[in-house]
Amino acid sequence: MxxxxxxxxxxxxxxxxxxxxLLMWWLYRDDHIAMLANTLVPAADRVARQLEELLQWLMxxxxxxxxxxxxxxxxxRFFLYHIHLWISYIHLMSPFIQGIxxxxxxxxxxxxxxxxxxxxxxxxLFTFHIYCFYVYGARLYCLKIYGLSSLWRLFRxxxxxxxxxxxxxxxxxxxxxxxxxxxxxxxxxxxxxxxLYYLVFTLLRLVVVLFQGVLHLSxxxxxxxxxxxxxxRICRPYRLAEGVKFRVLCEEPGTALHLLMEINxxxxxxxxxxxRTPTNSCYPRDSWAALVKKxxxxxxxxxxxxxxxxxx
Amino acid sequence: xxxxxxxxxxxxxTSLMSALLGYGLYQALTSQTKSCSENxxxxxxxxxxxxxxxxxxxxxxxxxxxxxxxxxxxxxAMSALMLLAHLVSFPYAHPSPPGSLSLNAxxxxxxxxxxxxxxxxxxxxxxxxxxxxxxxxxxxxQRLRENAPGQFTGVCAGVCVGGVGGLGxxxxxxxxxxxxxxxxxxxxxxxxxxxxxxxxxxxxxPWDEAEIQEDxxxxxx
Numbered sequence: 001m002x003x004x005x006x007x008x009x010x011x012x013x014x015x016x017x018x019x020x021x022l023l024m025w026w027l028y029r030d031d032h033i034a035m036l037a038n039t040l041v042p043a044a045d046r047v048a049r050q051l052e053e054l055l056q057w058l059m060x061x062x063x064x065x066x067x068x069x070x071x072x073x074x075x076x077r078f079f080l081y082h083i084h085l086w087i088s089y090i091h092l093m094s095p096f097i098q099g100i101x102x103x104x105x106x107x108x109x110x111x112x113x114x115x116x117x118x119x120x121x122x123x124x125l126f127t128f129h130i131y132c133f134y135v136y137g138a139r140l141y142c143l144k145i146y147g148l149s150s151l152w153r154l155f156r157x158x159x160x161x162x163x164x165x166x167x168x169x170x171x172x173x174x175x176x177x178x179x180x181x182x183x184x185x186x187x188x189x190x191x192x193x194x195x196l197y198y199l200v201f202t203l204l205r206l207v208v209v210l211f212q213g214v215l216h217l218s219x220x221x222x223x224x225x226x227x228x229x230x231x232x233r234i235c236r237p238y239r240l241a242e243g244v245k246f247r248v249l250c251e252e253p254g255t256a257l258h259l260l261m262e263i264n265x266x267x268x269x270x271x272x273x274x275x276r277t278p279t280n281s282c283y284p285r286d287s288w289a290a291l292v293k294k295x296x297x298x299x300x301x302x303x304x305x306x307x308x309x310x311x312x
Numbered sequence: 313x314x315x316x317x318x319x320x321x322x323x324x325x326t327s328l329m330s331a332l333l334g335y336g337l338y339q340a341l342t343s344q345t346k347s348c349s350e351n352x353x354x355x356x357x358x359x360x361x362x363x364x365x366x367x368x369x370x371x372x373x374x375x376x377x378x379x380x381x382x383x384x385x386x387x388x389a390m391s392a393l394m395l396l397a398h399l400v401s402f403p404y405a406h407p408s409p410p411g412s413l414s415l416n417a418x419x420x421x422x423x424x425x426x427x428x429x430x431x432x433x434x435x436x437x438x439x440x441x442x443x444x445x446x447x448x449x450x451x452x453x454q455r456l457r458e459n460a461p462g463q464f465t466g467v468c469a470g471v472c473v474g475g476v477g478g479l480g481x482x483x484x485x486x487x488x489x490x491x492x493x494x495x496x497x498x499x500x501x502x503x504x505x506x507x508x509x510x511x512x513x514x515x516x517x518p519w520d521e522a523e524i525q526e527d528x529x530x531x532x533x
Contacts, residue, residue, distance in 0.1 A: 070377055155420075157412030172412060174447055175360045181419040182371055189378040 004229065004275060011228040016111035023115055024108045033105055037098035044090045044126060048083050051129075055079050058200065071193045079133060086129040113219050120215040127208045134205035135300065141198040142298030144187055151184035202295065209301075226275035230268075237265035320437040327441045331361075334444075334452050368439050372432045375439075379427040387424050394421035398446070410450050418446040 027033060059076035104122075108115040124131075153159060154177070159170035172180070232239050242264045249258035266274075294301055335357070379387050397417040403410070422442035426435045457464045472494050480487030 068377065068381065155413065155416045157416075174410075174415075175363055177412060177415055178364060178419065178443065178447070179367055181416050182367065182375070182423070184416075185420055185423045186371065186374055186378065189382075 008226055008228040008275065011231070012223070013111065015227060016113055016222070017109065019112035020108040020110060020115060023112060024105060027105045027108070033101050034098060037101050040097055040101075041090060041094045045087065048087050048090070048129075051083055052080060054200065055083070058197065068190055068193050071190055075193070075197055079136075082129065082132065113222055116215055116219050116222075120212050120219075123208070123212060123215075130201070130204050130208055133201045137194075137198040137201040138298050138300050141194050142300075144191060144194050145298050147183070148187050148191070151180050151187065154180040155184060198298065205301075226272060229271055229275040233266060233268065233271055237263075242266045242270065320431065320433045323437040323441060324433070327437070327444050331444055331448070334448060338452055338455055364443060365440070368443075369436055372436045372439070375423060375427055376429070376432050376435045377427070379424060384428070387428060391421040391424045394418065394424070406454070410447060415447060418442070422446070 027036075055076050059072050104118055105115075107118060150160070153167060154172065157169055157172070158167050160166075161168040245262045245264050247260040247262065249260050251257060291301070394417040398414045398421070401411060401417070402414040419442065422439060426438040426442070429435055429438060453464075453467070456467060476487050476491045476494070479490050
């Protein structure tokens with residue numbers, strides 16, 4: 001088993017490096033790097049312009065939904081200014097992008113997996129503003145939901161008892177009731193606007209997370225696939241045994257029974273299952289139900305949990 | 313105010329004047345029973361009043377644009393529902409600290425209606441008036457009922473007549489309905505209760521609790 005593991009690691013790394021060198025050769029031939037760099041800045045520009053259009057659409061009664069005009073304008077202008085800052089940042093960085101890509105491409109000689117993880121990180125960097133928007137929208141929405149639930153309890157005349165972790169009735173003062181009522185009405189009528197912004201930005205963030213997840217999964221697959229064992233199974237099946245088969249050679253009543261023993265090679269599926277190396281991969285942190293609940297309440301979602309930090 | 317018949321400043325000054333009057337009356341009625349710790353409550357009361365007024369004034373612009381995008385019918389339906397909830401959940405037994413749900417429902421309805429008015433000062437005036445009517449008037453009424461029951465009936469009748477008259481200036485059918493409802497609740501239902509007492513019938517049967525009817529003194533000998 002030790003031998004298999006060592007052999008597998010060696011073969012994996014070799015194949016990885018070979019694929020990486022292939023990728024490098026493809027990148028540096030025909031000056032692909034410069035082409036990539038030249039298309040990157042306009043692509044970022046286009047993404048930013050589409051985001052601006054989306055915000056303009058949100059600011060003016062999208063899909064026939066009725067939004068509070070004043071709050072709409074405030075939020076829309078805030079996010080537009082943010083995008084403007086982001087565009088200036090991109091334009092500032094544009095002379096350096098080609099150099100960065102060149103050096104990044106060099107690192108592909110360390111393996112295809114390295115290049116893939118680098119790509120994933122770059123995607124995260126370039127969609128940083130979407131992440132920012134998502135965090136702003138989620139925080140606002142979470143605050144609003146929290147305030148609304150607390151004030152709804154005030155509406156009914158009850159209070160959350162922290163000591164007993166339950167809802168108890170409570171006799172409020174007149175001024176507490178009045179101010180709580182005002183705040184409740186305001187929060188309630190401003191809810192559709194905030195909810196819409198939160199929804200839009202959460203969807204965008206989920207798209208980015210999905211893309212990164214696909215990259216990670218393919219990385220995981222490349223890392224853990226037992227290439228050596230597969231090669232062994234194809235070329236020398238007698239090295240991996242699942243069991244033995246006996247075949248009767250001659251069966252005569254006078255002489256001894258002659259049997260031929262053949263080794264039963266492993267089936268491919270069992271092979272993959274047994275020799276798959278456990279990698280330091282990322283698993284989704286929550287189940288679907290917990291994810292939906294978190295989305296509804298407005299908690300921030302940290303989608304990936306690393307296997308090494310299981311103790312938290 | 314919506315039809316421009318009443319200027320908001322007039323309403324504002326009227327409500328403030330009546331608030332002061334009511335407060336004076338309240339203090340006059342209480343001072344017969346206990347006279348200590350009045351200075352502290354004066355300060356606390358003025359603090360609360362300042363808090364109410366400042367918050368309402370500060371939030372009036374926000375409140376005014378709150379229901380802009382909601383249709384008028386929805387607003388009227390919501391206010392009607394909330395006022396009904398206020399009537400249903402009002403603590404009729406001891407209205408002196410007004411119940412949470414009833415007060416909140418009434419304030420919610422008044423905020424809904426106030427956001428339909430054409431100006432910020434209108435909203436502020438209406439909210440002050442609503443606060444007076446829903447939050448402070450029951451306390452005064454309770455104090456009146458405790459200390460001066462004779463005037464209490466007179467004030468109640470005056471309020472009823474005022475309500476019917478006010479509704480009558482807007483729509484006559486509503487005024488008729490309101491007077492009918494008031495008369496039936498105040499006079500006819502208790503009359504029925506009293507008159508039907510003699511038709512009350514108690515049926516006895518094996519489901520009653522056992523009552524010992526024998527003379528137990530023979531066990532004492």
